[in-house]
Amino acid sequence: MPHLQETLDISSYAALGDSFTEGLNDPGVDGAFAGWADRLAGLLAAGRPQNRFRYANLAVRGRLLDQIAAEQVPQVERLQPDLVTFCAGGNDILRPGSDPDEVAVRFEAAVARLAANAGTVLICTGFDTREMTLLKHLRGKVATYNGHMRAVADRYDCKVADLWSLRSVQDRQAWSEDRLHLSPEGHQRVALLAARSLGLRTEQDPEAPWPAAPVLSPADQARENIQWAREHLIPWVGRRLRGESSGDHVEAKRPDLLPL
Template sequence: MADDARRDSRGTIGSYTAVGDSFTEGVGDPGPGGGFVGWADRLALLLAERHAAAAPAGDFRYANLAVRGRLLDRIVAEQVPRAVELAPDLVTLAAGGNDILRPGSDPDDVAARFEAAVAELSAAVGTVMICTGFDTRGVPVLGLLRGKIATYNAHIRAVADRYGCPVLDLWSLRSVQDRRAWNEDRLHLSAQGHTRVALRAAQVLGLEPPTDPDEPWPPQSQRLPSEVRRENIHWAREHLVPWIGRRLRGQSSGDQVQPKRPDLLPLR
């Protein structure tokens, strides 16, 4: 566990609201009915199990307000006030990543707006856990933004120190450096990647997860350079070019999407 992980000292968490974008909505981790599961849903199940063991008479309640493609300002305008209204024991906030990926964005400015959201949530919620960005070393195209992401992460850590927030440190999670942790679009985690993040989040909150989130992946055969080239060409044609096109047109994959779980409902 990373040195800066803070264990929850406020007793059992009885309610949880997830705030964010596609990462927290669970894109890349398919669920029943065409929806997504994702790390936040998986974390909610782990929290519900602990709550059931400690307080069997009460229901654990969970809301997920995250919507794919959301920029930070829209998350702050739409999701943060709703999370404050719900006033759960725990909020997770993962936001700003889509802003950082935009050309010309300033991580200092994005971080200042992120801190305002943390301040608002911290005044109304028991615990606010915030998330760093992933290390994009070795990732095509996104690897060019590694320094920008690292700068934003440094700000996030400073914000966590100022407000006493536990940090879900995705940069240091070695297991998600494996390509099997990622969906074929290379922008979203796979089901296995989401599972690793949920286990790490549980650790940060003081739970003992069933497996180690940094457990080594099973060995696999070495890919030929020709196979890697074919995969890169397919990825660029099927995922990178459409993604760039949406950015140029000012469109978002979540324009017509509503939160999948807008209310704090029992999770059994």
């Protein structure tokens, strides 16, 4: 059975962020999305007496860093959890003309507040986007932002889940049909990485080989790309042009620390 090292005792956990931490596109048993943070909570709770582990997930899809700092960070001051995971800034980096140096300054301000109100803070670096159709041109900006986040983690003694170095998520099977959000198994790989970053021993390996996937012919690949553009790319671009967010009118799925 997995267990934490004796130096890290976690009985309450609050997850902050955007769609990545909310859990798109990992369907949960109750109709809400699950995702890597829910899966991490399950690993942390394993082996504890019933109702001795509490979990909150404040993440909302589409949220920018300043929105997370204004809406979610103050809740941590109220909740005072043993652990906070803070994955934010990705939606800012996606925006044309964004400056990763400037985003990192605001990121550090939020981390400083979190570090004062949580026992442990874990941050996630950005993914390596070299294989991501929509985002490969942002690879340099993501790498720059990652460098800043690692420096912030050092200054505030944060744990780091290094998604950039997680080779398994370079596989197409780690991503859902929209190519922007993880698949259920992709979320599981991130949960395992986060757990190990906290010192949790896990039986499963986040870098375990993927099962063999069918190889698409060029014609089938072209049809898949056309379908993806119609169902996911065009609506995404439309929302950007209209100034809309996928998180408009969406509330946190688990706003309070409750037994898992």
